[in-house]
Amino acid sequence: MATWVQELQFPHIDIPITIDHVTPVMPAGPIPAGAGDCLYLSNLDDVVGARVFTPTLYFYRSNNLSSTQRKLVVKILHDALASVLVPYYPFSGRLRETQNGKLEVFFGPKQGALMVEAHSEMAITDLGGLSVPNPAWSPLIYRFPDEEAYKVVDMPLVIAQVTSFSCGGFSLGLRLCHCLCDGLGAMQFVGAWAATARAGALVTSPVPCWDREFFRPRDPPLVKYPHLEFMRMDDGSSLTSTLWQVKPVQKCYRVNREFQVQIKQLAQPDDQHHSCTTFDAMAAHIWRSWVKALNVTPLDYKLxxxxxxxxxxxxxxxxxxxxxxxxxxxxxxxxxTVSQLVGGKLSATSRSVREARVGVSEDYVRSVIDYVEVDRPSRLEFAGKLTITQWTRFSMYESADFGWGQPVYAGPIDLTPTPQVCILLPDGDSPPGGSMVVCICLPESATSKFRELLSRMDTGDEAPEVE
Structure with missing residues (x-):
């Protein structure tokens, strides 16, 4: 069983870098927007959880680059990005707030994306393993010296840092504003950028479509669901204080396919009318293991x-x-409730996850849009919450071949600023549909217990522990 769930280690290192150039990247040709123009963002784009930059990092070793290519990496990436910014022209604009606090994209002079050129005296091999996110990689993602957390207004919407290493390899640290694209949209944008770099000429397949008016709210708005995901709740459990009062640590675990299959079998509902997916089962198992490891109280608190x-x-x-x-x-x-989660059956929890997942219907989407229109949430709600983000279906490696092969690592770097988020990543060392990597934050004191619980196969029906 130990090989089914393997804790993945990453080194705690310092990466000294020198920033050589910071250059705006303008669209390489005319775009259908001029100074003073603006674009509508939907309420799905503008919900508070999307007002962030999503940082991702890609590593490329030197063995796929000729000496000439190494010298041209930044130019190739710059020129391809400039070409892609023509059909993806909204990424060359900026965000601003309108009178009701809603965001829109506007266009002005001297905007564009941002390309940062940097170098390090280290070699990529000095960084240790490149299989899991490592907060130590933060210097490879550009942030402005005085940048505020969650700031998206008046910021470049694409920020790319190319860091060259002494071995000839390099990293691409990318920050895309979530307001303009979700994960699949980001893969589409990066894929077009990479295909253009490979071809030396603009490639867009599919042709990008803006069309945010598709998600305009109804008139009058019609909110048909309670939308518990946004609801403000009293922070009456020990969960949030446990995570935020001490600096949590980021832990990553490789979960092989066999273990996922067995957890899925254990999580099937008793009535067998509606089978759960691998995601339903793994989400239920991770949620329960996390809450048990944190020893959340009181037992009647709703999570x-x-x-x-x-x-x-x-x-x-x-x-x-x-x-x-x-x-x-x-x-x-x-x-x-805490007691239902830690003492109930895994099948009951997976059924709850499944019902929430299938409940996202077309009608539900429209209700979300109208809910945000009526009661625009202004802050993230953390009370009693774990958020699981699934990246396993993103073509992160395949879409990021800029002409030098797929990256040896593609993914996020640091979850600790948002310790109530868990990310499920594709395992770069296994074929698609194989192992997944579970990344989650915990207090140091809870890490051993979580690893034990995550590795354990049981269906539940045990009394909740109270320490």
Whole structure:
């Protein structure tokens, strides 16, 4: 069983870098927007959880680059990005708030994306393993010296840092504003950028589609669901204080396919009418293991598990156009008291996750849009919540071949600023559909217990522990 769930280590290192150039990247040709123009963002783009930059990092070793290519990496990436910013021209604008606090994209002079060129005296091999996110990689993602957390207004919407290492390899640290794209949209944008770099000429397949008016609210708005994912709740449990009062540590675990299959079998509902997916089962198992490891109290406190659901295939009347790269995700929300979660059956928890997932219908999406229109949430709600984000279906490696092969690592770096988020990543060392990597934050004192619980196969029916 020990090989089914393997804790992955990453080194705690310092990466000294020198920033050589910071250059704006303007669209390489005319775009259908001039100074003073603005673009509508939907309420799915503008919900408070999307007002962030999503940082991702890609490592490329030197063995796929000739000496000439190494010298041209920054130019190739710069020129390809400039070309892609023509059809993806909204990424060259900026965000601003309108009178009601809603965001829009506007265009002015001297905007564009941002390209940062840096170098390090270290070699990529000095960084240790490149299989899991490592907070020590933070210097490879550019942030302005005086940048505020969660600041998206008046910021470049694409920030790319290319860091060259002494061995000839390099990293691409990328920050895309979540307001313009969800995960699949980001893969579409990066894929177009990479394909353009490989071809030396603009490649866009599919042709990008903005069309955010597709998600305009109804008039009058019609909120048909309680939307527990946004609800303000009294922070009456020990969960949030346990995580935020001490600096949590980031832990990563490789979970092989066999273990996932067995957890899925254990999590099937007793009635067998509706089978759960691997995600339903693993989300339930991770949620329960996390709450048990944190020894959350009181036992009657209601907890929330939220997770993103891609709603593209739910939209039929009418369907979305091909190439749409905006936010089409909704937060599903499963709830459980502490005692039900840690003492109940795994099948009951997985059923709750499944019901929340399938509940994201076309009607639900429209209700979310109207809810945000009526009661625009102004802050993230953390009370009693774990959020699981699934990146296992993103083509992170395949989409990021800029002409030098797929990266040896593609993914996030640091979860600790948002310690109530768990990310499920594809394992770069296994074929698609194989192992996954679970990244989660815990107090140091709870890490051993969590690892034990995550590795354990049981269906539940045990009394909750009170220490």
């Amino acid at each position: 929330r598990l939220t997770f993103s659901v891609n709603a593209r295939q739910k939209l039929r009347n009418p369907p979305l156009k091909d190439g749409f790269y905006g936010n089409v995700v909704c937060l599903a929300c499963a709830t459980s």
